[in-house]
Amino acid sequence: MNEHDEVTSDNTEFEQAFNDLEALDRLESGIEEPESSGDNESSIDPLTSAALLGAVEMGLNASEGIIAMASGVDFEYKAEQKGKFIDASGPLLQKYGLTWLEWFDKYKEEAMMGFASFGLFASSVATIKRLRLEQAIMLQAATQSKESTEQGGEHGEETQTATTTTA
Incomplete structure (x- = not known):
């Protein structure tokens, strides 16, 4: 897989994640009816919460790929720190749910362009x-080759000079 395929794959994953979160937001806001009947509590159900935490983890995985591509070295967050970040995001997701998607929906094209632009930039770097x-x-190989040629010539000249002087 080349760098272009990785960026395209990342963009497809981001789009799918945002589409999934947008669908969850529509369900939460009442625009779409849930497929199964359940309580209409203000808190997020465990399945939705798990899906959101999965999206957070996917975002972290994508950021690892972006950092690796930009830096040119393999990069991964420490598993412990990654886990702490995901755990810490849980209460925020419970508190705010998917209301942030309303803002994102207004600017999703700009965000996708930003992701694509950063991918292009990182690939270029x-x-x-x-x-x-x-x-x-x-350059180093050429310099070493030139030095070895010059040293060989100097030694050859010294030998000729020594032979001529003795004769």
């Missing part, structure tokens, strides 16, 4: 780093 490294390796 990674490519530049790779090309600079390749260029440095080629």
